[in-house]
Amino acid sequence: MQQRLARGEAAALGELYDRFASLVHSLAHRVLDDDEAADRITREVFGYVWENPDAYDPKQGSMRSWVATLAHRQAVHRLRQTEAAALAAGGDGTTEDLEQKVRQASVAARADYIVTSMPAPLRAALELAYFQRRDYRQTAVDLGVTEDEARRRLRLGLQLLSTANTRPVTGASTPPGYGRTL
Amino acid sequence: MPEPEDGLPPRIPAQRGAADARDELPAAPLALTHKVLKSLLGAWALAACSPQETEAVEAHLTTCAACADEALRLRDAVGLLHTDRNLDLDPLLRSRVLQGCLAGRPARIPVPEWAAPYDAETARLDALLNDFGDAEWHAPVRLKWFESEQPVSRRTTVAGVIAHLLSVDALVAMALGLEDPLGEAAPSAGPTERTEHFWRSSHFPPTRRIREPWRDQGHDLIRTVSFAGRGVAELAVPYGARGDKHSSLPLQDSLLDRAFECWVHAGDIAEAVDYPYDPPAAAHLHTMIDLAARLLPGTLAGRRRAGLAAPARHLVRAGTPGRSLRLEIEGVGGGNWYIALDSPAAIASPDRAVAHIALDGVEFCRLAAGHISPEEAAAGQDGDREAIRDVLFAAASMSRL
Numbered sequence: 001m002q003q004r005l006a007r008g009e010a011a012a013l014g015e016l017y018d019r020f021a022s023l024v025h026s027l028a029h030r031v032l033d034d035d036e037a038a039d040r041i042t043r044e045v046f047g048y049v050w051e052n053p054d055a056y057d058p059k060q061g062s063m064r065s066w067v068a069t070l071a072h073r074q075a076v077h078r079l080r081q082t083e084a085a086a087l088a089a090g091g092d093g094t095t096e097d098l099e100q101k102v103r104q105a106s107v108a109a110r111a112d113y114i115v116t117s118m119p120a121p122l123r124a125a126l127e128l129a130y131f132q133r134r135d136y137r138q139t140a141v142d143l144g145v146t147e148d149e150a151r152r153r154l155r156l157g158l159q160l161l162s163t164a165n166t167r168p169v170t171g172a173s174t175p176p177g178y179g180r181t182l
Numbered sequence: 183m184p185e186p187e188d189g190l191p192p193r194i195p196a197q198r199g200a201a202d203a204r205d206e207l208p209a210a211p212l213a214l215t216h217k218v219l220k221s222l223l224g225a226w227a228l229a230a231c232s233p234q235e236t237e238a239v240e241a242h243l244t245t246c247a248a249c250a251d252e253a254l255r256l257r258d259a260v261g262l263l264h265t266d267r268n269l270d271l272d273p274l275l276r277s278r279v280l281q282g283c284l285a286g287r288p289a290r291i292p293v294p295e296w297a298a299p300y301d302a303e304t305a306r307l308d309a310l311l312n313d314f315g316d317a318e319w320h321a322p323v324r325l326k327w328f329e330s331e332q333p334v335s336r337r338t339t340v341a342g343v344i345a346h347l348l349s350v351d352a353l354v355a356m357a358l359g360l361e362d363p364l365g366e367a368a369p370s371a372g373p374t375e376r377t378e379h380f381w382r383s384s385h386f387p388p389t390r391r392i393r394e395p396w397r398d399q400g401h402d403l404i405r406t407v408s409f410a411g412r413g414v415a416e417l418a419v420p421y422g423a424r425g426d427k428h429s430s431l432p433l434q435d436s437l438l439d440r441a442f443e444c445w446v447h448a449g450d451i452a453e454a455v456d457y458p459y460d461p462p463a464a465a466h467l468h469t470m471i472d473l474a475a476r477l478l479p480g481t482l483a484g485r486r487r488a489g490l491a492a493p494a495r496h497l498v499r500a501g502t503p504g505r506s507l508r509l510e511i512e513g514v515g516g517g518n519w520y521i522a523l524d525s526p527a528a529i530a531s532p533d534r535a536v537a538h539i540a541l542d543g544v545e546f547c548r549l550a551a552g553h554i555s556p557e558e559a560a561a562g563q564d565g566d567r568e569a570i571r572d573v574l575f576a577a578a579s580m581s582r583l
Contacts, residue, residue, distance in 0.1 A: 008290030011301075011405045013283055014276075018305050021279070022271055022312070030264075039275055043282045050283040111262035129230040130263050136225040137232075148221065155224025155256070162259035 001063060005053035013050055020064065021046075023116065024071040030109040031075035032082075041078060045071050068113050076106050111164035118160050125153035126161075212238040220249055227256035273306045274463060296415060296434035297407050299441035299466040304400040307448040310457065311393055314340065319390040323454040325447075327552035328578040331490070336583065340454060341388035342381065343447050346583070348396040349376040350443065354436050355399055357419040358406045363395050371420050374583045407437070435473055442470045446551040461544050467515030471543055474550045474580065475509060475519035479526035481576045490579075491572040494524040504528030507569050510540040510562075523569050537565030539573065549574065552581025 004012035021042060028041035048070060049056070056066050083098045115123060121143070128139040140150035212234045214222075219242045225231045226239045243250040277298075284292075293301055319341045326335045338346070350373040352362050362368060367383070369375040381388075407414060419436040420429065431439065445462050452459035461467055485491040498504040505528075506520040520530035540562035541549075549559045556574035563570050 008287070009405070009408065010280070010284060010289035010291060010293045011401070011408045013280060013289070014293065014301055014305065014404065015401055017276055017279060018308060021276065022309070025271055025275075035272075039272070039278075042275065043279050046279050047283050047286050051287045108262060108264075111259075112264070115263070126228075126263065129225070129228045130260065135230040135232070136222075136228075139230065151221045151225050153224075154228060154230065155221065158224045158227055158256040158259040159252075161262055162255045164262055165255075165258060 002053050002056055002058070005050065013046070016049065017046060020067045023064070023068060023113075027068060027071045027109045027112060028075040030112050031072070031079055031105040033105075037078065037082075038075075041071060041075050044074055065117075072106070072109055072113070075109065076102060079105055107164050111161055114161055114164055118157060122153050122157035122160065125150060126157045129154055214238050214242075216242070216246070216249075219246075220252075223249060223253050223256055227253065227260050271309065273302075273309070273460065276305060277302065277463065291408050293404055293408050294411065294415065294434075296469075297404055297437055299462065299469060300400070300437045300444070301404050302466060303441040303444040303448070303462060304397070306462075307444055307451070308393075308397055308400075310448060310452060310459065311340075311344075314390070314455070316390065318455045320387075321454045323450050325450060325583060327581040327583055328555065329552075329582070331575070331579075333552065333555050338381070339387060340451050341390060341392050343451055344392045344396050345380050345384075345388040346377045347440075347444060347447060348392060348399060349373070349380045351396070351399055351403065351440050352376070353421055354419050354433065354440060355403055355406075357417060357433065357436075358403070358410070358414065360399070360402055360406060363399055373421070377583060403437070407433070435476075438469055438473050441466065442473070442547070442551075445470075446547070446553070461514070461547075464514040467543055467547070468517065471511055471515060471517075471546060472519070474546070474577065475521060477580060478509075478573060478576055479522040479528075479530070481580055482521075482523065482572060483526050485572070485576055485579060491576065492568045496524055498525065498528045500525070500527035502528060503531030503534055505569075506530035506532065506535045507537045507539065507565075507573050508532070508535045509546075509573070510538065511543045511546055512540060513543045515543045521573055523572075535565075537563070537567075537569040537573075539563055539570055546577070550577045550580050552578055554578075 001012060001016065005016065024045050025038050025042045028038035028045075029035065032038055032041070045067065049067065056063060060066065080098070080102050083101060087093060087095070087098060115126070124143060125139055128134045128142050129136065134142060136150045136154060137147055139154070140147045143150065143153075145153075214235070219239055222231055222235055222239050226236060229236075231239065239253075243253055320339050323338055323340055323343050324335050325338060325343065325346075326333060328334070348363055349368075352360075352364060353371070353373065353376070356362055356370070362370070364376065364380055368379050415432065415434040417433040418430045419433055421431050421436050421439075441462070449459050462470065482491055486493065496505055504525060505523045507523055507530075509519040509521055511517055511519070520532055520535060522528045522530035523536070541559060545554070545560060548554045549556065556571070556578045559574055561570075561574065
């Protein structure tokens, strides 16, 4: 895919969009809570990838995680910008409120990404228990696993999800070129 | 009771945990081991335990710091789950984003303009399929078309519809030298024959696994025509499409026809699973209507030979103006088309228009797809009644499985 993008194949750009647009848009929407703003982030992220396909380093992870990182960072950047402008224009709140809001939005977006990226069996268990309100015994029956296994999956799924709260917004391991906004 | 935080089972004898629990919780109805209580934390945080278990876990949390700590973290994590995750993307966003990208960095290998409707429609259907579970994939779909002057229909499933699209799209793919996904035993022509062959020859009804070969073939098609460029636009595709007359279509028209079919069947699928589904972008809808309008004179001539349409009234020399019907399509993607009535070789002259039909673009497409009968088409009509009837029936007769 990276080579095809570098070669300037418009067809590859279309495939890239089909694969990642809903991921990018939903992450941006989770952070900015606004359709138009999420549309704009989507345009910016795909524009960046299309113009800088070489910025992707396969050694650092999948293309999916790279694109998600770009979307997350750009959306958080935009939120901070918008909120700071509102503050400067005499809006309510303090800088601490702003940071708090940015942090919460960022955690929520990271949580969404974790849910979409976790192993399918864990996600299926969480979906049954949370979205369909099945208890763990019903969840076990629905999934065709033992009750022990259903409990294990629910607990492990939530443990993964809880890392959204603890990981820093900009990881120290972020390679150069990944950390800046688009 | 110190506990490892790494998620490994505790190395505490079960006996002792049970004894502790009994000592500390004399009133609790359930005496569970520490190991079991700990395994219940996820279910507890999701309110997915029995009331007795919930009580036992909560009693345990007052005495076990490690579990209390984890319980708090997991309950916070539950707060990060959202029910409103399925926000559908605006299908029009795709072309806006792609256009924006291409403005910033022009493509060295662009997708030909005439392939854009197929690219857009296959992407849109693929996005619809994205959230489908097994129940949706096996939902019954009734395919409708118009045959032997009658509306007919056929039952299949959502996966069966995708198998149909795969089978017929392959006719275009094969014309470009791509492999037939149906294998060598499949009939090499005839959309209906190929689809029937596919449905008959698989031992099991198609499942969601059909999505990938269908999508891959679509991507291969777009990619191949991009590399081939302008040169292949007129390549003849032996297609057997849209009325008996048109046994082959130029590649660009056949791909447009596939875009049309993709939209129509995506609509069938969406209806079967009760999802909304919009018409194509105005510019694409316009080219689809234009294709049908261009094919109408030939279809009329074929029907005339078969005795299904009134005889030609005024024969004119090829390339000279003849009688026409004005087809006025209202709404987005609309416009005016003049349909040559007596011969496909005549020029449809506005001066010699003898009849006028006005109808909505989507309605016209539903007619051409055989989803509504000519009698049902809510058309404004004016002029020669025979010509109007012949054109409406010819439009419906272009549909097929």
